[in-house]
Amino acid sequence: MNFLEKVGLQLYTVRDEAKKDFLGTLEKVATIGYRAVEFAGFFDTPAEVLKETLERLSLMPISSHTSAELLRNDIENVIKYNKIIGTKHIVLPLTKVESLDELKGTAALLNNIAPRIHDAGMELGYHNHDKEFTKFNGEYAMDILLDLTQKAEVFPQFDVFWIQFAGLDPIDWISKYGSRCKIIHLKDMKTKGERENIEVGNGVVDMKAVIAKGLEVGAEYFIVEQDNFDKPSLESCSISFNNIKTFAEQINI
Secondary structure (H helix, E strand, O other), X not given: OOHHHHEEEEHHHHHHHHHHOHHHHHHHHHHHXXXXXXXXXXXOOXXXXXXXXXXXXXXXXXXXXXXXXXXXXXXXXXXXXXXXXXXXXXXXXXXXXXXXXXXXXXXXXXXXXXXXXXXXXXXXXXXXOOHHHOEEOOEEHHHHHHHHOOOOOOEEEEEHHHHHHOOOOHHHHHHHHHHHOOEEEEOEEOOOOOOOEEOOOOOOOOHHHHHHHHHHHOOOEEEEOOOOOOOOHHHHHHHHHHHHHHHHHHOOO
16 A cells, blocks of 8 residues: 555545535545545445445545544444445544543443454544643643553544644654554644634644654554645645655655
């Protein structure tokens, strides 16, 4: 697999388009050059229909962001749907981690469902925001969560924007967790310390260094994500992909 085949798009990025025409949006994403996607919902699309569309477009379903509610209350259907379409990873994208008890509750949920996800041939991950980089008793919440879920083989899906927004260095966190970092979220920051996003490569996050470090530790996939825009979302997705393509040429990967 060449590097660009490891670059996917988090479809939340094009949610405005997907709400109007989900399958048509997948086609536009593939036309840009992406060969992989990460889901943030399926817009009531039957699994077999989505599977056929992905195969026709040569899009790999890397992962699916799945809510804590669904993981807790409907895990069997989550597994069934994702197995049909060929998803490789299930990722919890957002939950409450604002107290030690909430953090332990999240760890318990992940530990409980991990065996079933692994038995289905998939892996389980956790996607950070900035809250995970507050401290409890001198320890970062992210470290506590990953320690509590280490035996269950839960992987961190580090979002480099949110790590940098929290005032920390994404490279340090990727280095620290090494081969446990299976998927890295490439989200860029328009201005230092601000919540505004911009296309990958056009902001203040050192994306070349992030990609190089990710490859060094064995990351399997790199996912483009953008939450807010100055341009149409698909145009921004194209800019991000082309910037990453340029980075790949510059660092010879």
